[in-house]
Amino acid sequence: MRKVAIIGVGMTKFGALWDRDMTSLAVEAGVKAIRDAGIHQKDVEVLYGGTMSGGLFANQEHLASKISDYSGFKNIPSVRVEAACASGGVALRQAYLDIASGAHDIAIAGGVEKMTDLGNYSVTKILSTAADTDSEGIFGATFPGLYAMMARLHMHKYGTTEEQMAAVAVKNHKNALTNKYAQFHKQISIQDVLNSPYISDPIKLLDASPITDGAAAVVLVSEEKAKELCDTPVWIAGSGHATDSISLHDREDILTLKATVEAAKRAYLQAKITPKDIQVAEVHDCFTISELLALEDLGFVEKGQAGKFTEDGQTEFGGKIPINTSGGLKAKGHPVGASGIAQAIEAVKQLRGEAGNNTGAETALTHNVGGSGGTAVVHIFRR
Amino acid sequence: MRKVAIIGVGMTKFGALWDRDMTSLAVEAGVKAIRDAGIHQKDVEVLYGGTMSGGLFANQEHLASKISDYSGFKNIPSVRVEAACASGGVALRQAYLDIASGAHDIAIAGGVEKMTDLGNYSVTKILSTAADTDSEGIFGATFPGLYAMMARLHMHKYGTTEEQMAAVAVKNHKNALTNKYAQFHKQISIQDVLNSPYISDPIKLLDASPITDGAAAVVLVSEEKAKELCDTPVWIAGSGHATDSISLHDREDILTLKATVEAAKRAYLQAKITPKDIQVAEVHDCFTISELLALEDLGFVEKGQAGKFTEDGQTEFGGKIPINTSGGLKAKGHPVGASGIAQAIEAVKQLRGEAGNNTGAETALTHNVGGSGGTAVVHIFRR
Numbered sequence: 001m002r003k004v005a006i007i008g009v010g011m012t013k014f015g016a017l018w019d020r021d022m023t024s025l026a027v028e029a030g031v032k033a034i035r036d037a038g039i040h041q042k043d044v045e046v047l048y049g050g051t052m053s054g055g056l057f058a059n060q061e062h063l064a065s066k067i068s069d070y071s072g073f074k075n076i077p078s079v080r081v082e083a084a085c086a087s088g089g090v091a092l093r094q095a096y097l098d099i100a101s102g103a104h105d106i107a108i109a110g111g112v113e114k115m116t117d118l119g120n121y122s123v124t125k126i127l128s129t130a131a132d133t134d135s136e137g138i139f140g141a142t143f144p145g146l147y148a149m150m151a152r153l154h155m156h157k158y159g160t161t162e163e164q165m166a167a168v169a170v171k172n173h174k175n176a177l178t179n180k181y182a183q184f185h186k187q188i189s190i191q192d193v194l195n196s197p198y199i200s201d202p203i204k205l206l207d208a209s210p211i212t213d214g215a216a217a218v219v220l221v222s223e224e225k226a227k228e229l230c231d232t233p234v235w236i237a238g239s240g241h242a243t244d245s246i247s248l249h250d251r252e253d254i255l256t257l258k259a260t261v262e263a264a265k266r267a268y269l270q271a272k273i274t275p276k277d278i279q280v281a282e283v284h285d286c287f288t289i290s291e292l293l294a295l296e297d298l299g300f301v302e303k304g305q306a307g308k309f310t311e312d313g314q315t316e317f318g319g320k321i322p323i324n325t326s327g328g329l330k331a332k333g334h335p336v337g338a339s340g341i342a343q344a345i346e347a348v349k350q351l352r353g354e355a356g357n358n359t360g361a362e363t364a365l366t367h368n369v370g371g372s373g374g375t376a377v378v379h380i381f382r383r
Numbered sequence: 384m385r386k387v388a389i390i391g392v393g394m395t396k397f398g399a400l401w402d403r404d405m406t407s408l409a410v411e412a413g414v415k416a417i418r419d420a421g422i423h424q425k426d427v428e429v430l431y432g433g434t435m436s437g438g439l440f441a442n443q444e445h446l447a448s449k450i451s452d453y454s455g456f457k458n459i460p461s462v463r464v465e466a467a468c469a470s471g472g473v474a475l476r477q478a479y480l481d482i483a484s485g486a487h488d489i490a491i492a493g494g495v496e497k498m499t500d501l502g503n504y505s506v507t508k509i510l511s512t513a514a515d516t517d518s519e520g521i522f523g524a525t526f527p528g529l530y531a532m533m534a535r536l537h538m539h540k541y542g543t544t545e546e547q548m549a550a551v552a553v554k555n556h557k558n559a560l561t562n563k564y565a566q567f568h569k570q571i572s573i574q575d576v577l578n579s580p581y582i583s584d585p586i587k588l589l590d591a592s593p594i595t596d597g598a599a600a601v602v603l604v605s606e607e608k609a610k611e612l613c614d615t616p617v618w619i620a621g622s623g624h625a626t627d628s629i630s631l632h633d634r635e636d637i638l639t640l641k642a643t644v645e646a647a648k649r650a651y652l653q654a655k656i657t658p659k660d661i662q663v664a665e666v667h668d669c670f671t672i673s674e675l676l677a678l679e680d681l682g683f684v685e686k687g688q689a690g691k692f693t694e695d696g697q698t699e700f701g702g703k704i705p706i707n708t709s710g711g712l713k714a715k716g717h718p719v720g721a722s723g724i725a726q727a728i729e730a731v732k733q734l735r736g737e738a739g740n741n742t743g744a745e746t747a748l749t750h751n752v753g754g755s756g757g758t759a760v761v762h763i764f765r766r
Contacts, residue, residue, distance in 0.1 A: 062514070243461045
């Protein structure tokens, strides 16, 4: 397996982009990534793109062909992958494996979702197709409800409070203030979160990531090409991908996302490091409880301690381990197929010293989850 | 890149399977492939699965997680890929690249589609999301219409007749008689095809592949594992994947599927052979005209000659190059995401000497198309 570097990143503004369609978002992100890498369309040898549901959200499947076509990449192999909200992370990993294998030297990995243009289906209903339709969806379960069960049990078992969960949202909104691509540029307070309406007790509106349109892309190259093309390559030091039971009822412990634990274990092993070596991380905060679970499952704190750790400011910019310096899914926005790639972009910017909340980190981690933990992808990046 | 072999194959009956759901079909095919390979669930290290539209056909995304879970493959990396009707071919190729790269030693590649259980959407409308919604779908174009334009031009330019197209359907129905998994076991005549109603002139009902439920899976392993586990490995000698304009209007020549030409060129180059060396092939006959175009684009005959070649019986079992000995998409059935894998199963059976219409071939080819040619995947297999 060869070394692989990211040498270009690009993303669209995240938000409710009613004047844009899915394809134009994907093309914009791709073109920006290519320009940032200093290469041309004709240099791109292979594309991996993550989208959760082109069919249900935007009435378009066969996405990799269409996006390659509209991007001017005609005739290259082009692969769409889908792993619900982890589609972007899986696209990144497949592009990484492709370059690492020697199959190609220059790949583009992207993600896109257009969630705000809808006909018959509601967004929450579409997102619920990432849960088990046969054992969860059939009873009307949607993701706010599934994560609410996890949150309630975490509160019961470890004393986690609604204020501690709110602290995740407050921090991520603050972080987003310096990210020009973020959906929200609005500081909120603990009281704002606590006063927002319950959408699924104990999860409130401001505990949840928003509905977002957007796209993100990165250019990955082999070591040889990285040395030829780039002065500031960011290396992928570890890549882990794991699945778990798609439904909550079939897990030993619904407060441990085994997919996260396994994916992280594989990534740490490959990078030959431990959680202590991570200096900044983008984790999957689709709800505030998700960020707390991620801190625990990634090994940054002991199980049950993430609420206190967050309340103490340890995950803030300037804290022990800054989490979601981009604003996270919560405030940057969560166009589901794009989120895994946007996380990688923040990691690259941190390691290049170009991030809005710049930590000067030399080692970064990204963590992308599908559904309630049926899939998790973890990547470790180094300067 | 390491050598890769297929050591196990399994598929469900293809047909209108109203008593089955998508997941159970996928699991059945996977279990059969694992048993055929003589391995156990716990031996499978990675899964690649192709499905065109879990969302629109079956209200379920996050398919790779769900199918891994229900198959007992918990915690393995599991990737769904989508390339419309070429989803199965792309899944096979990604599994091939994964094993070839050294990332894993034992992979399962599968495909599934459940097309006959529908709520709000019609199958033809869902399939049309594989065309360009913005430049084709918006005008009401569906696949019978798009392929009808290709057929009409082929007739006009090369003198191809409706009888010649009908000969494809007659041959494939005959071939399906020996395939117990085929949707149709019904011999038809040229006159039957000509008498069937026009669905999009000049394409008639019996020129079109049916709507089908089904799943198929294969087990791929590294050379070392193949030698350890199997006496009759079938080697993947070449793998090519290409895209083209998703829409017809943007092509130089709508009678040449450039994606097929490019994918085939790459596969032939890798296998170090020419079209003359192929002894049996499964090609993408979603409509009878598609098989004729494939024969030309794969290099088996000159452009424009496939109608005459077929009418002369050269593609029959016993002819110069037997095509779609399994019955093809036309008579075996076309559960779109599964078709690319089912083609590989026929190739493996031919090379093992286990096919219903056994050719004794030593080199076989499969050809899987997405949409009207926005994607094509070609694989070459050897004993």
